[in-house]
Amino acid sequence: MQSDAKIRTEYGTDSSPQSPGCSLRHFACEQNLLSRPDGSASFLQGDTSVLAGVYGPAEVKVSKEIFNKATLEVILRPKIGLPGVAEKSRERLIRNTCEAVVLGALHPRTSITIVLQVISDAGSLMACCLNATCMALVDAGVPMQALFCGVTCALDSDGTLVLDPTAKQEKEARAVLTFALDSVDQKLLMSTTKGLYSNAELQQCLAAAQAASQHVFRFYRESLQRRYSKS
Amino acid sequence: MKETPLSNCERRFLLRAIEERKRLDGRQTYDYRNIKISFGTDYGCCIVELGKTRVLGQVSCELVSPKLNRATEGILFFNLELSQMAAPAFEPGRQSDLLVKLNRLLERCLRNSKCIDTESLCVVAGEKVWQIRVDLHLLNHDGNIIDAASIAAIVALCHFRRPDVSVQGDEVTLYTPEERDPVPLSIHHMPICVSFAFFQQGTFLLVDPSEREERVMDGLLVIAVNKHREICTIQSSGFEMQ
Numbered sequence: 380m381q382s383d384a385k386i387r388t389e390y391g392t393d394s395s396p397q398s399p400g401c402s403l404r405h406f407a408c409e410q411n412l413l414s415r416p417d418g419s420a421s422f423l424q425g426d427t428s429v430l431a432g433v434y435g436p437a438e439v440k441v442s443k444e445i446f447n448k449a450t451l452e453v454i455l456r457p458k459i460g461l462p463g464v465a466e467k468s469r470e471r472l473i474r475n476t477c478e479a480v481v482l483g484a485l486h487p488r489t490s491i492t493i494v495l496q497v498i499s500d501a502g503s504l505m506a507c508c509l510n511a512t513c514m515a516l517v518d519a520g521v522p523m524q525a526l527f528c529g530v531t532c533a534l535d536s537d538g539t540l541v542l543d544p545t546a547k548q549e550k551e552a553r554a555v556l557t558f559a560l561d562s563v564d565q566k567l568l569m570s571t572t573k574g575l576y577s578n579a580e581l582q583q584c585l586a587a588a589q590a591a592s593q594h595v596f597r598f599y600r601e602s603l604q605r606r607y608s609k610s
Numbered sequence: 611m612k613e614t615p616l617s618n619c620e621r622r623f624l625l626r627a628i629e630e631r632k633r634l635d636g637r638q639t640y641d642y643r644n645i646k647i648s649f650g651t652d653y654g655c656c657i658v659e660l661g662k663t664r665v666l667g668q669v670s671c672e673l674v675s676p677k678l679n680r681a682t683e684g685i686l687f688f689n690l691e692l693s694q695m696a697a698p699a700f701e702p703g704r705q706s707d708l709l710v711k712l713n714r715l716l717e718r719c720l721r722n723s724k725c726i727d728t729e730s731l732c733v734v735a736g737e738k739v740w741q742i743r744v745d746l747h748l749l750n751h752d753g754n755i756i757d758a759a760s761i762a763a764i765v766a767l768c769h770f771r772r773p774d775v776s777v778q779g780d781e782v783t784l785y786t787p788e789e790r791d792p793v794p795l796s797i798h799h800m801p802i803c804v805s806f807a808f809f810q811q812g813t814f815l816l817v818d819p820s821e822r823e824e825r826v827m828d829g830l831l832v833i834a835v836n837k838h839r840e841i842c843t844i845q846s847s848g849f850e851m852q
């Protein structure tokens with residue numbers, strides 16, 4: 380129960396030697412910043428920031444309980460206005476990703492609730508939500524078979540690939556693709572895309588996302604090491 | 611999720627400590643917890659931390675038609691949301707009483723005290739006025755939501771800049787932030803709510819109750835005051851005032 384378990388970790392930027400412009404914005408993560416949730420994390424990517432809180436495993440309503448595994452619930456709140464259909468669809472995507480990695484069978488007839496609050500949105504919101512969710516689940520001690528991360532790519536009209544696009548780049552892009560990748564083999568857990576792209580471009584984006592996810596996983600590892608080291 | 615019930619021994623301990631003028635976190639009767647205010651990258655975004663209670667505030671604006679009976683005034687809209695992150699008991703269907711009470715108090719404190727000049731929000735009388743929307747999200751509940759929310763609301767309103775607009779005859783031009791610098795809202799004064807919790811039928815009083823203290827209190831008195839020592843709103847609940 381350390382109160383100094385708040386770690387402000389730093390930045391991971393790197394450019395892959397093959398494709399120019401494949402660099403992520405600087406990111407930062409802070410864990411255990413809220414006192415009420417079992418686990419909480421704030422993930423910052425450039426100017427995009429998402430706060431995630433996890434409650435679980437906890438009591439579940441009889442109508443929602445599943446006899447052999449935990450019931451996962453994801454709630455995403457936008458900053459302005461009431462949540463709408465877009466939030467519901469994002470919640471569904473995040474829930475599907477979490478259900479693939481969380482070992483729900485260890486906690487049957489319980490509920491794990493993940494609440495996300497958008498603090499600021501400057502592009503790549505879905506990827507930031509996924510990263511914040513993963514860090515919060517780790518902070519809460521929910522058993523998982525792998526960590527996961529989100530990476531967003533944007534394809535503009537000439538076919539140039541941009542990783543971790545800003546809001547302006549997303550608006551002008553021809554297609555925006557978000558992937559959730561797992562930490563063990565960089566397998567694809569979830570993908571959501573918007574716009575026109577060819578099969579070859581999809582493979583190219585996926586390969587770039589897999590390369591970028593290595594940086595994110597390295598960042599996770601460093602931030603957790605720093606948090607739990609005795610120095 | 612159901613609220614974890616407060617055990618009797620914890621309740622007795624808290625009340626005994628208050629009778630001996632001691633608080634769990636070592637504060638005195640009139641001490642406030644540390645307040646930390648941080649701003650986001652957008653105009654009108656702020657996060658207020660009152661001890662461990664955390665509130666996110668965001669102000670946004672939109673051009674709309676005015677209300678029929680107030681054709682020359684802008685519209686102010688406040689929305690406080692108790693996020694499920696703040697406490698496990700804040701489920702969407704279950705918090706209506708507390709939510710209505712807090713929202714109503716915030717509205718009375720900020721709208722009825724006329725701290726924002728709504729006449730300056732008018733663009734074309736009877737046709738286009740600014741609607742200022744303040745969204746507050748409670749992120750962590752450690753007591754005294756109303757104080758933190760009122761601070762977040764007024765700070766976000768002071769930080770906010772609305773797009774500049776010019777009217778020439780019948781033509782209304784809305785400038786983007788790149789064309790012309792956005793304009794701040796005109797704020798007359800800044801009302802802040804202060805909460806007093808009462809215990810043992812009004813014998814003992816504490817300022818800025820924490821979450822545990824709120825659970826054992828008998829009554830709550832909220833007074834909204836501004837810098838010029840004017841009282842903007844008073845609300846008392848839970849006990850008889852002598």
